Amino acid sequence: MKNLKTTLLIATYNWPKALELVLLSVLKQSQLPDEIIIADDGSTEDTKLLIDSFKTQFSIPVKHIWQVDNGFKKAHILNKAVAQSSGEYIIQVDGDCIMHHHFIKDHLQFVKDNTYLFGSRVNIQKSHLETLFSSKQIRFNAFSKGIKKRTRALHIPFLSQLYKPSTEFSSKFRGCNASYFRKDFIAVNGYNEDITGWGREDSELVLRFHNIGLQARRLRYRSIVFHIYHNEKSRDRFEINDSIEQETVNKKIKWAKNGVDKYLA
Incomplete structure (x- = not known):
């Protein structure tokens, strides 16, 4: 779709070294979004200073939306x-995911009404972190050192045409590489803020997308992100979050009672 105003949404928490690489990868995009919004779940001053230093490097607005650190509340900050946001279309990544240089362009080439998109995630291994950060590496391919599951790193645009929209939720979906219309997000009342702590906030959102009739399209061989290794976050709320998601599936819930509407003018 031409002339579609786009917001790149980056979720972050207290890892400015990783966020720096993510923002460097945005600077090198073959197609920029119309704005960048960094959704910050309570980082310290180091992250603010980093973001401020990047604002002058971009020709587009860079907004830093911050909330007090009160535990893992990613749904709230998103x-x-x-x-x-002012974009009609949202492209969403995490602040530890370096983008392939055609990442934005690839997402925008597949935008379609009543459809959300999701792409592949390639994991950067723990053993490569020292090299990654010292060299500020933001370019990877299937033959790069320090990555796993190399076929996910293949950028072969014509093969991506083999993957068609589906009415079914895919277990391959990852919220760190997704895009959707803002109006669809509003239609389901955004993220469910009853989900706190790690897990299920992204998948529960898109299950409600399916419940209002949206389709999913996987962007295989395009729109790749390279996920920087980190220790796993606490899963102490996972069973509660999983039960919320199961209720969404079982009752075909379309609207999050505790959602985005409270922040809308």
Whole structure:
């Protein structure tokens, strides 16, 4: 779709070294979004200083939406960020995911009404972190050192045409590489803020997308992100979050009662 105003949404928490590489990868995109919003779940001053240093390097607005650190509340900060976005279309990544240089362009080439998109994630191994950060590496391919599951790193645009929209939710979906219309996000009332702690916030959102009739399209061989290794976050809320998601599936819930509407003007 031409002339579609686009917001790149980046979720982050207290890892400015990783966020720096992500923002460097945005600077090298073959097609820039119309704005960048960094959804910050309570980082310290180091992250603010980093973001401020990047604002002058971009020709597009860079907004930093911050909330007080009160535990893992990613759903809350993403809702606040989308509420302050001006794009018709949202492309979403995590602040530890370096983008392939055609990442934005690839997402925008597959935008279609009543459809959300999701792409592949390639994991950067722990053993490569020292090299990654010292060299500020942001370019990877299937033959790069320090990555796993190399076929996911193949950028072969014509093969991506083999993957068609589906009415079914895919277990391959990852919220760190997804895109959707802002109006669809609003239609389901955004993220469910009853989900706190790690897990299920992204998948529960798109299950409600399916419940209002959206389709999913996987962007295989395009729109690749390279995920920087980190220790696993606490899963102490996972069973509760999983039960919320199961209720969404079982009852075909379309609307999050505790969602984005409270932040909308």
